[in-house]
Amino acid sequence: MRSLWWKILGVIIFLYVIIVGMSTPMKPGFTGDVVPFLHKAGTKATFSVTGYNTHFTQPDTKAWLKLDSSSLVEIHDINAKSDVEAIFSVQLPTHLPTQDSTLDATLLVSNSKDGTAILPGALFITQETIDPNVTSFNNISKIDFPRYEGFAFPFRSTLHETVRNTFFHVAIWFAMYTVLIVGLIYSIRYLMRPKMRYDIIASSFTEVGVLLGFLGIMTGSVWARFTWGAFWTPDVKLNTAASFILIYSAYLVLRASMPDQDRRAKVSAAYNIFAFATMVPLIIIIPRLTDSLHPGNGGNPALGGEDLDNTLRMVFYPAIIAITLLSVWISSLVSRLRLLKDDYMSRR
Amino acid sequence: MLVFRIPRGLCNGVKYYLHCAIFAIIMNISHLYTLIKKEFDLEFRQSHALFGVLLFAACTVFIIFKAFNTLGAFQWNVMLWIIVVFSGINAVAKSFVQENKETYLHYYTLFDPLELILAKLIYNFLFIVVIIALVILLLTIFTMNPIVNWSLFTQGALLGALGLACIFTFIAALSGIDRGGTTIMSVMALPLVLPVILLLIKITAVSMGLMVDTEIGGDLMILGGIDLMICGLMLLLFPIIWRS
Amino acid sequence: MKNKQFLLSIFLVILSINLLSAESGSIDFLRSTGKIYSVVAVIAVIFLGISWYLFRLDNKITKLEKEIYNEEKR
Numbered sequence: 001m002r003s004l005w006w007k008i009l010g011v012i013i014f015l016y017v018i019i020v021g022m023s024t025p026m027k028p029g030f031t032g033d034v035v036p037f038l039h040k041a042g043t044k045a046t047f048s049v050t051g052y053n054t055h056f057t058q059p060d061t062k063a064w065l066k067l068d069s070s071s072l073v074e075i076h077d078i079n080a081k082s083d084v085e086a087i088f089s090v091q092l093p094t095h096l097p098t099q100d101s102t103l104d105a106t107l108l109v110s111n112s113k114d115g116t117a118i119l120p121g122a123l124f125i126t127q128e129t130i131d132p133n134v135t136s137f138n139n140i141s142k143i144d145f146p147r148y149e150g151f152a153f154p155f156r157s158t159l160h161e162t163v164r165n166t167f168f169h170v171a172i173w174f175a176m177y178t179v180l181i182v183g184l185i186y187s188i189r190y191l192m193r194p195k196m197r198y199d200i201i202a203s204s205f206t207e208v209g210v211l212l213g214f215l216g217i218m219t220g221s222v223w224a225r226f227t228w229g230a231f232w233t234p235d236v237k238l239n240t241a242a243s244f245i246l247i248y249s250a251y252l253v254l255r256a257s258m259p260d261q262d263r264r265a266k267v268s269a270a271y272n273i274f275a276f277a278t279m280v281p282l283i284i285i286i287p288r289l290t291d292s293l294h295p296g297n298g299g300n301p302a303l304g305g306e307d308l309d310n311t312l313r314m315v316f317y318p319a320i321i322a323i324t325l326l327s328v329w330i331s332s333l334v335s336r337l338r339l340l341k342d343d344y345m346s347r348r
Numbered sequence: 349m350l351v352f353r354i355p356r357g358l359c360n361g362v363k364y365y366l367h368c369a370i371f372a373i374i375m376n377i378s379h380l381y382t383l384i385k386k387e388f389d390l391e392f393r394q395s396h397a398l399f400g401v402l403l404f405a406a407c408t409v410f411i412i413f414k415a416f417n418t419l420g421a422f423q424w425n426v427m428l429w430i431i432v433v434f435s436g437i438n439a440v441a442k443s444f445v446q447e448n449k450e451t452y453l454h455y456y457t458l459f460d461p462l463e464l465i466l467a468k469l470i471y472n473f474l475f476i477v478v479i480i481a482l483v484i485l486l487l488t489i490f491t492m493n494p495i496v497n498w499s500l501f502t503q504g505a506l507l508g509a510l511g512l513a514c515i516f517t518f519i520a521a522l523s524g525i526d527r528g529g530t531t532i533m534s535v536m537a538l539p540l541v542l543p544v545i546l547l548l549i550k551i552t553a554v555s556m557g558l559m560v561d562t563e564i565g566g567d568l569m570i571l572g573g574i575d576l577m578i579c580g581l582m583l584l585l586f587p588i589i590w591r592s
Numbered sequence: 593m594k595n596k597q598f599l600l601s602i603f604l605v606i607l608s609i610n611l612l613s614a615e616s617g618s619i620d621f622l623r624s625t626g627k628i629y630s631v632v633a634v635i636a637v638i639f640l641g642i643s644w645y646l647f648r649l650d651n652k653i654t655k656l657e658k659e660i661y662n663e664e665k666r
Contacts, residue, residue, distance in 0.1 A: 022631070161628040168634055191588050208645075215641040219634045226630040243542040250539040257532055267522050270589050271536055274518070277581050281574050282543050330642070334649060341656050348663065 010325030017319040021167045024311070027148050028054040028114040029155030034107070034122045041127035042094040048087045049107065051117065052155065056080035058111040063088055064143070065123065066106040071097045071137040095131035102126050108145070115148030120157065154309050158227050166312065167319035169219045175324040176212035179205050179331055180248075184276045187269040196342060199265035203255060204335035206272060208327055210248045217241055240282040247275045383467030387443070397442045401475075405435040405483050413490040421494035421556050424487060428552070429545055431483050433512065436476045437537055440516035441530055443472060461587045465521065469582070473513035480505055497555040503568060504551035511544040511575045518582040522589060547571045 032050045039045040055061075056078070063075040077089035086109075096103045107122035153163055186202035189195075220238070221231040232238060251271055258264035408431045416423060487493070495501050516537055523532040547567055554564045561567070 159627075162630050164628075164631045165634050168631075168638055172638065191585070211641065211645050215638050218637050218641065222630060222633050222637055226627050239546070240543075243539070243546065246542060247539040250535050253535050254532060257535070266589055267532075270522050270585050271519075273585065274540065274578075274581060277577055278540055278543055278574070281570060281577070330645070337649070337653060337656070344656070344660065 006325055007329050010322050010329060013318045013322035014326060017167055017315055017322050021164055021315045021319065024315070025150075025152045026053055026161060026163075027152045027155045028052065028117040029157070029160070030054075030107070030117065030119040030122075031160060034119070037124055039092060039123055039125050041092050041096050041125055044089060044091050045123065045125075046087065046089040047123065048085065049109075049119070049122070051084040051086070051109070052160065053084075053114075054109065054117055055083045055111060055113045056086040056109070057083050058113050061109065061111040063110075064108045065090060065092075066108055066140070067093075067103060067125075068097050068136055070140045072108075072140050072143065073137075092125060094127075095129070095134045096125060096127050097134055097136045099130060099132070101128075101130060110146050112146055116145040117155070151311060153311055162223060162227055163312065165219065165223045167315050168323075169216065169223055170316070171319040171323040172212050172216045172219065174320045175327040176209050176216060178324045179212060179327050180209040180276065180279075182328070182331075183209060184272060187272040190265060190269045191273075194262070194265070196261070196265065197339065199269065200338045200342060201335045202269065202272060204338060205331045206248065206251060208331035208334065210245070210252060212327055213241070213245050213248060217245060237283075244279045244282050247278060251275060383463060384470055387467060387471040401435055401439045401442060401479070402482060404438060405431055405479055406486055408434070409483060409486040409490060413487075416491075419487075419491040421558055422553070424491065424494055425549060425552050425556060425558065428480075428483055428487060429508075429549055432476065432480050433538075433541060433545060435479050435483075436472075436512050436516055437534055439475050439479065440472050440513070440520050441533060443468065443475070444520045461590045462583060465517065465582065465586045465590075468521075469513055469517045469579075472517050473510055476509040476513050476516075477506070480509060494556045494558075495552075496557045500564065500568075501552055501555035504548060504555065504571065507568065507571045507575055508544055508548040508551075511548075511571065511578060512541060514575065514578045514582055515540050515544070518578070518586065521586060544571065544574060547574070 029052050030049055031052045034047045034049050036047060039047075057080045061078055061080065063078055065073040065075060067073065073090060073093065075088045075090040079087040079089075081087065088107075103125045104121045105123040105125055107119040108116055109119075110116040156163060183202045183205035186198045186205065190198035190202060217238075220241075224233060224238075225231050251268060254271060255264060255268050258267065409427075412427050412431075413419065419427070484493070519533055519537040519540065523530075523536060547570060550559070550561075551564060551567055551571065553559045554561050
């Protein structure tokens with residue numbers, strides 16, 4: 001606990017997370033909606049888009065509309081007003097490669113500087129008659145899409161720059177689990193051998209865990225305000241997190257309301273074990289079974305696949321380590337203070 | 349050939365708990381029966397406490413009926429469980445207050461702590477089931493009965509009552525209700541029942557046709573799992589904390 | 593001493609709430625340039641929370657120090 005190296009390590013890694021996490025650029029993408037959004041098949045569609053970190057004025061800029069997994073319509077008429085604003089015109093085919101009357105088209109824009117920027121659900125195209133014999137155009141494999149060169153975070157619709165919040169919001173939850181598990185271990189040790197030292201360590205770690213839980217909820221609700229549109233949504237994960245925060249707040253109230261030290265230690269150790277046991281189904285099992293706005297629920301991959309690519313991982317994993325180390329540091333400070341106090345009180 | 353050796357200490361610990369659980373449940377079933385019978389005897393000798401809790405539930409139902417006048421199925425559901433939770437806390441607290449410290453010391457010399465807590469648990473479970481039945485009856489008389497799928501409702505309610513009984517019994521034993529820890533008990537018990545209550549409200553809402561969920565069996569399983577876990581933890585922790 | 597810090601933390605909380613309040617103007621500001629300011633807000637929340645905790649810790653240490661010094665004087 002008293003050795004210095006892991007604290008310095010935590011600070012250095014945190015510095016790395018802040019510097020790399022905040023200064024790495026985003027890959028090119030699109031903000032805002034395409035105007036106008038609704039188009040009819042067979043007509044000439046003219047629409048404007050707003051890019052982010054894009055370079056539409058680049059001479060080799062190309063654009064396509066992707067109608068289904070293998071059908072592309074190339075947009076020849078590209079009128080770039082600036083690097084981030086452009087107006088596209090394209091003749092839509094009379095029959096869409098679908099048996100429905102509507103279709104969501106994806107916009108792809110590429111040039112040598114930006115790589116390929118993708119806007120899913122860019123256009124909403126309706127067709128009046130459905131051609132039963134229409135097939136996919138099968139021309140996607142003939143085109144070689146350029147890739148973005150360089151180190152940048154992936155650009156996701158609605159998330160935009162806030163994808164960087166992952167390093168702080170998610171890492172705080174991981175740190176909270178770690179700190180709470182340490183508290184749990186010391187609670188179990190206290191019940192096995194009642195030493196005041198174990199109770200003090202368990203209580204300090206759990207207290208810092210509650211602080212981190214509150215911070216996790218608050219950062220989450222700030223993030224939610226700018227991506228999902230509200231500070232609080234009736235999402236499973238939010239509600240289970242809230243109820244678990246209530247359970248652990250009761251732990252703090254409990255400790256504050258009991259004057260007798262030995263009894264307080266025993267009761268709060270047993271309560272801590274109980275609380276952790278009820279937290280496991282709350283946070284781990286229930287959100288996996290229901291639909292949620294969070295990634296990793298309803299069968300989606302959470303920390304793999306599309307949501308977290310290698311560039312994000314290079315900052316995300318260090319962020320978890322850094323914030324965990326820092327919170328263990330804070331909790332060890334608290335427990336050392338309390339141990340000193342306990343020692344002083346008993347000697348007096 | 350590699351042979352894995354389990355540490356002897358761990359082995360003995362596991363053996364001890366298995367021994368406790370199996371012997372308490374199977375071999376000393378007569379003890380358990382005696383203890384449960386004692387609970388009932390005590391309760392009926394001091395029937396004012398029992399009726400006090402039931403009266404509390406009835407009064408709350410009446411207040412809710414007067415306040416709402418017409419109760420929708422959704423409010424019916426939520427009200428049912430809120431009344432059950434609060435009357436349940438009262439009931440369990442009362443069942444611990446009735447005996448004083450000397451009697452507990454007496455029991456401690458006579459019985460295993462596991463038998464004691466199991467007897468209390470079974471008694472409290474039955475009591476909470478009675479409260480649920482009473483509240484449903486009164487709500488049905490005053491307003492209406494929105495339950496469509498009775499078998500689902502019964503399963504959910506029984507599992508939920510078991511979970512509530514487990515949490516309340518353990519917390520009551522933990523907070524030392526006999527030494528005036530009633531406020532501490534409600535502080536600890538109310539947040540802990542949150543997961544059980546949230547699942548319960550969802551299951552009963554499905555049984556009333558308020559929600560459609562084809563995978564409600566999964567929720568029942570989770571509720572049962574939480575019950576099992578809480579119950580096991582209680583049986584494991586109670587002998588340790590009870591020695592004071 | 594304690595009162596002052598309490599007032600300070602209250603002030604900081606109110607300030608942060610004001611910054612994030614649901615008025616359209618401030619929201620638009622936080623949404624500008626690809627919502628980068630919401631990341632700033634998240635970091636600010638974490639920093640404020642941890643500072644508040646450190647203030648509390650500071651208070652406790654001061655209390656203990658005072659107790660020890662008083663004991664030594666006697």
